[in-house]
Amino acid sequence: MKIFLLHSLIICSLFANAQKRLLPFDSIRNKQVGIKEELIQLKAHHYYIRPTGSAGNIGIFSGKNRLLLIDDQWGILTDRIKGIIKKVTPRKPSFIINTGFHFDHTNGNTIWGAENIPIIAHENSRIRMQKDRELSDPLPLIQKAYPSKALPSITFIERMQLYDDLETIELTHVKNAHTDGDIIIQFKQANIFYTGDLFVRDGLPPIDENNGGDIYGLIHAMNYLINVANEQSIIVPGHGSAAGLKEVRAYRDLITGIRNKIIQLARQKKTEEEIVSEMETFITAGYTSVSKKAFTLHTLRMVQKHERI
Ligand SMILES: [Zn+2]
Numbered sequence: 463m464k465i466f467l468l469h470s471l472i473i474c475s476l477f478a479n480a481q482k483r484l485l486p487f488d489s490i491r492n493k494q495v496g497i498k499e500e501l502i503q504l505k506a507h508h509y510y511i512r513p514t515g516s517a518g519n520i521g522i523f524s525g526k527n528r529l530l531l532i533d534d535q536w537g538i539l540t541d542r543i544k545g546i547i548k549k550v551t552p553r554k555p556s557f558i559i560n561t562g563f564h565f566d567h568t569n570g571n572t573i574w575g576a577e578n579i580p581i582i583a584h585e586n587s588r589i590r591m592q593k594d595r596e597l598s599d600p601l602p603l604i605q606k607a608y609p610s611k612a613l614p615s616i617t618f619i620e621r622m623q624l625y626d627d628l629e630t631i632e633l634t635h636v637k638n639a640h641t642d643g644d645i646i647i648q649f650k651q652a653n654i655f656y657t658g659d660l661f662v663r664d665g666l667p668p669i670d671e672n673n674g675g676d677i678y679g680l681i682h683a684m685n686y687l688i689n690v691a692n693e694q695s696i697i698v699p700g701h702g703s704a705a706g707l708k709e710v711r712a713y714r715d716l717i718t719g720i721r722n723k724i725i726q727l728a729r730q731k732k733t734e735e736e737i738v739s740e741m742e743t744f745i746t747a748g749y750t751s752v753s754k755k756a757f758t759l760h761t762l763r764m765v766q767k768h769e770r771i
Pocket residue numbers: 517518564566567659700701
């Protein structure tokens with residue numbers, strides 16, 4: 463009996479480990495060192511640094527009075543990022559805004575924060591950074607708690623404005639979307655938006671359900687963006703190249719169509735396996751870093767919660 467119990471325990475723990483296979487954080491970081499970034503000018507005073515791999519875009523606004531950065535990717539690469547910023551201006555940043563709490567947009571806080579550069583984020587992002595967090599698929603890994611100097615020193619709840627003689631910059635929180643601390647940043651004069659990972663250019667979006675992510679909130683966030691942007695807007699995603707309203711509408715339609723189809727299948731009392739199998743053919747997105755199965759299962763859980771099915 464004892465042997466049987468022990469055997470069962472080993473199998474259970476092996477199974478749990480297999481289910482919870484976490485990615486090695488350090489090797490993702492080290493891999494990024496070999497990937498170069500590109501500096502792209504959007505308009506006068508506005509640039510973004512575009513890496514590939516597991517590092518987010520960095521927005522640069524070189525205003526009349528101050529330099530502002532949006533996100534700061536990996537701390538191990540901050541010196542290289544500083545070298546790119548020097549091509550635009552010799553100034554130090556006055557503020558850094560974090561679009562969310564994930565490492566691929568905020569790990570540079572560990573360097574900039576230690577240099578006393580003020581960091582602005584939604585209050586939930588600061589709360590998430592204060593403890594070890596397990597992120598959801600497609601990056602299942604432990605993001606370690608940040609040292610206090612790397613935490614955002616300024617937070618807000620719903621909306622916040624920053625001013626420069628050349629710009630009014632509006633930061634708006636969107637509830638429970640990619641995570642529970644996402645913000646959309648709008649440069650009102652230049653008509654440029656930054657979305658962080660709310661908007662992606664490679665198929666299905668990553669939704670960090672462990673940390674407050676929800677497809678319903680993501681659709682809501684995209685509808686908000688579509689309402690405040692216009693045909694001339696430049697919209698910079700968390701990763702990949704800048705886009706316009708047309709691409710955001712197509713993305714909103716893609717995720718809304720998937721959510722609506724899953725509502726329909728759930729109401730028809732289809733099993734989880736049947737829904738996953740039907741969605742494999744329904745989702746026509748080409749390359750996607752998030753698997754169709756993982757995305758379907760997340761959406762199904764949210765549908766069951768919101769629609770009470
Ligand atoms: Zn990202």
